[in-house]
Amino acid sequence: MASAADVLEIVVTSMRDAFLAVTVFVAAMVLLFSWLQYVTSGRFVEYIQEHKKLQPIIGALMGLTPGCGGAIVMMPMYARGYVSYGTVVATLIATLGDSAFVLIGAAVADSRFVAPLIAVHVLSFCVGVAWGYFVDITGTTPRNPLGKFGPTFGGDELPPPSEEITSPLDDLSREVPEGLGYKILHQGYVIWWAVTGLGLIFAVLLLVWSGQDADFSLELAWNPLTLNGFITWIGLLGTTLSVILYIAQKNWFADDTEATIGDKLHSMRETMVHAASETAFVTFWVMIAYLAFEFMMLFGGLAEEDLARHGDGLVAVLVAATIGLIPGCGPQIIAITAYTKDIISFPALAANAISQDGDALFPLLVRHKAASLWATVHTTIPAIIAGVVLMMAGGTFGFRGYPCDHR
Numbered sequence: 001m002a003s004a005a006d007v008l009e010i011v012v013t014s015m016r017d018a019f020l021a022v023t024v025f026v027a028a029m030v031l032l033f034s035w036l037q038y039v040t041s042g043r044f045v046e047y048i049q050e051h052k053k054l055q056p057i058i059g060a061l062m063g064l065t066p067g068c069g070g071a072i073v074m075m076p077m078y079a080r081g082y083v084s085y086g087t088v089v090a091t092l093i094a095t096l097g098d099s100a101f102v103l104i105g106a107a108v109a110d111s112r113f114v115a116p117l118i119a120v121h122v123l124s125f126c127v128g129v130a131w132g133y134f135v136d137i138t139g140t141t142p143r144n145p146l147g148k149f150g151p152t153f154g155g156d157e158l159p160p161p162s163e164e165i166t167s168p169l170d171d172l173s174r175e176v177p178e179g180l181g182y183k184i185l186h187q188g189y190v191i192w193w194a195v196t197g198l199g200l201i202f203a204v205l206l207l208v209w210s211g212q213d214a215d216f217s218l219e220l221a222w223n224p225l226t227l228n229g230f231i232t233w234i235g236l237l238g239t240t241l242s243v244i245l246y247i248a249q250k251n252w253f254a255d256d257t258e259a260t261i262g263d264k265l266h267s268m269r270e271t272m273v274h275a276a277s278e279t280a281f282v283t284f285w286v287m288i289a290y291l292a293f294e295f296m297m298l299f300g301g302l303a304e305e306d307l308a309r310h311g312d313g314l315v316a317v318l319v320a321a322t323i324g325l326i327p328g329c330g331p332q333i334i335a336i337t338a339y340t341k342d343i344i345s346f347p348a349l350a351a352n353a354i355s356q357d358g359d360a361l362f363p364l365l366v367r368h369k370a371a372s373l374w375a376t377v378h379t380t381i382p383a384i385i386a387g388v389v390l391m392m393a394g395g396t397f398g399f400r401g402y403p404c405d406h407r
Helices: 002-049 052-064 074-079 085-094 100-108 109-136 180-212 227-249 258-266 268-299 306-310 314-323 329-340 346-355 358-367 369-392
Strands: none
Touching: 002 052, 002 100, 002 180, 002 227, 002 268, 052 074, 052 085, 052 109, 074 085, 074 358, 085 100, 085 109, 085 358, 085 369, 100 306, 100 329, 109 346, 109 369, 180 227, 180 268, 227 268, 268 329, 314 329, 314 346, 314 369, 329 346, 346 369, 358 369
């Protein structure tokens, strides 16, 4: 019978570990890639317009960048006719959205995740490029509501070219600076970054200590005057601040929107703000995943081996690919976290990675409903095929880079 103390320990430990094992590393990666998008966005647009035959490859590369920003900026480019539908499909297949940061954070904390990290990204890229060119060659572009082939803008015909619009990125909207949530996010991000910076220092120290002592473990402690207690409170504070930022942004399943991407591409301060927001989003869903797994084991009398037994095989691949159909990154983060916890196999991970569209499906849904619905079909079919092939090949790159053996 689970006690209140057991429940409290699970909640505190999950909050602490979500921050120190994931958030701090994700924050560094999010900030890096957000900055790269900020400084290269203009040059990228010029390049993709000049190299039409390479568009599916470029789209897959944009989707491959961690987070959803690279995939989202492709949607207005398709809506204005700058890129092909195959490019959109390649982008969506290649993207792992914000769940990529979870896998990257796991690889940073444990080198044995490096091989699966590289493998799933290479696989997603190759499948995305191949399927993107297949779509373009076969001409399977969805019809718009008026019954003609080609992209639409807001459900209507493409608008005539305007001299005021010098880049398809100009179509990206901007946030409206109003409301309590906006104030909390744009003022609280400074405190969040300060706590995250301190947390990153201790997270690195924990990696060093665990590397020096194989039996090292971070005990749950409440006394802030002790090292374990201080680290625990840093983890609790960091996760609490992340939850506050998550609630403030009012996006429950997706963190990136065209407005946030537009802001990040035009301001370094907004890049810092939304890097904090994006990381807070990841933190919340990782914490939910940790809590779900721990409570299933506590109240169901299960062990990790019991959960893993159901995470290998055809059913796991189909379920993972189906989860990928859900727009937004929240459910996908739970799926990727399940892999890092040795609950699902690499074939299931690959199926989810290929199937999921991240937050990019939302702006595509607004601009072209038929294109968005067909895109889910184009991402799910190769996801199932790839997952089944990997499963039949023996589940290569199972947990932490080794062959999966959950039988």
